[in-house]
Amino acid sequence: MTAPGKDLVIGVVLVAIAATVPFLFPVRYVITQMTLLFIYAIVVTQWNLVLGVAGIFSLAQMALFACGAYATAMLGLYLDWSLWAAMPAGAMIAVVVGLLIGLACLRLKGPYVALLTLAIAQVAYLVIITDTDCFIRTETRCEPFTGGASGLRRFGDLGLREWLGRDWIIGNYFVGLGLLVAAMAFSVAVARGPLGLAFRALRDNLGYARSRGISQFKYQLVVFALSAFFTGLAGAFYAAHFKSVGPTIFSFSLLLLLLAMIVVGGLGTIWGPIVGATLVMFADEGLREVQDFRTLGLGLTLALFVLLLPDGLTGTASRLLARWRGSGS
């Protein structure tokens, strides 16, 4: 079977499984956590394009996610936009910010990119949590423009409650699943297409790729902008689903969780991020009893995987499969 055919079959099977979950386990907690898993999975598939396929060590992905989330919340809160209109607008704002970050990192390499993007995310976080100036005054208290340390609330939702009643949460579940399918199809198309070839060429041998006429300027900006769109959209959906946005989305522990998903699944592979997101999310649920040691476990898992299985589970599996096939024939 050809590679696109295989991708299609895997995708259809995964979607079919995911579509039956809310009917097999009609528990509110399961559905909420699965929706959260979809949101994280969107982010890691897009981050993997930058980090794995293009090999640019950007840590600004959660800042782009926050851009989408905050822009959606603010458009809903201050301009009374419907969230269905605010979400794509938030995603486009994330694209613009992604382009600016890409521009700032253009001449930098490896660790310089990592440090600069980390610093950008931290500055955004610090500016938000120290925001205390009154922007709107309600009867009881005053709200700063960015919501400050407590975040933004009451900016509306997707409006599925009027339509579906108590099943609105299942409606949101399918919106999340739909977004994930679109994001995944997009990232597969990019990674397997000519763009992905250009990204990998620049990653593997910058000098050679450039001498063959592949513009680093163009493709580095393209990869930042492309991955920012669905990341921003995931952030926008996060805001719409949980009906609140706070500065916790900048936290190091969330960054650690997402990075662990990519590394466990396999950096730079097509299906690795999805596999990693699912496994890490389930492991995280399983360890809810010993939640105090959650960060400890995640941190050690990340270090162990990098040390022992640097290709991640899917990378190692496909290598073993290739060896087994090779010896069989």
Added chain:
Amino acid sequence: MEVIVQVIASGLTLGAMYAVAAVGLALVYGALGMLNIAHGAILTFGGYAAFYVITSLGLPMVAGVAAAVAAGALLGLAIYVVLVHGMLSAPAFETNIFIATFGIGMALENVVLKLFGAYPAAQPLALDGAVAVFDVFIPVRNIAILVAGVLLMVATAWLLTRTQTGNAIRATAQNRAAAELMGVRVRWIYAQVLAISGALAGVSGIMVSSLTNLSPTMGGDPMLKAFIVCVVAGLGNVYGAMIAAIALGLVEATAQYLLGVRFGLATLLVLVILTLIWRPHGLFGRTQVQRL
């Protein structure tokens, strides 16, 4: 006049603090090409080690400093033994060690949280009192930080230029293969560099916590500043890091005075981005010519 003295005094204090943290990072990057994200967690451990020895065991202050140095050095060594030794020859070392030390750093932070709790504690190893300079009262602990910072810088420079170990470290940083051929035991040098960097981080943990407080997440902010310092100076450039740390401390203090504390770091970052666009390898870094 008073304002200027105040800004310079707080800028120099910040600068000295950043310098101690940044030099450790620069040493490790220079020798191994490794960004140690666990540096902030080692710094936190150092601060808490001094706290534990002085408050809980009731030992004198000197023992507190020794405990911080020992804790930092041991953690640095542990990172070498557990991670670096196995990964050095594997492909994509630079990216992988970054991710691995990020994980270890978060894990260590969690350990501090479990051992000492989330509530901030006061650092017992701090001096009280103030000295008047041009009618401005400057706390003694700020002066102590500045003096300690300068002494540590001098000691590091002495170690690097005047001792056998320092020669070996510099040779390894310049050309690993050539150093190995000259009989330098490169892996042993790497272990030493990580231990020295850890010891420096331990001391800077005391400095940082004596100005603010001890808390499990206290390492994050000074580490971020130390990274900015190293990036501005050019990664791996130890002397550049010393100069850049003092300069950035002064810039941050000025920005905090003129624009408010909120925008100190933001201003710093804008300057850093502009610097990097102008010189992508940092102020003191050299463009590397690579063979294709």
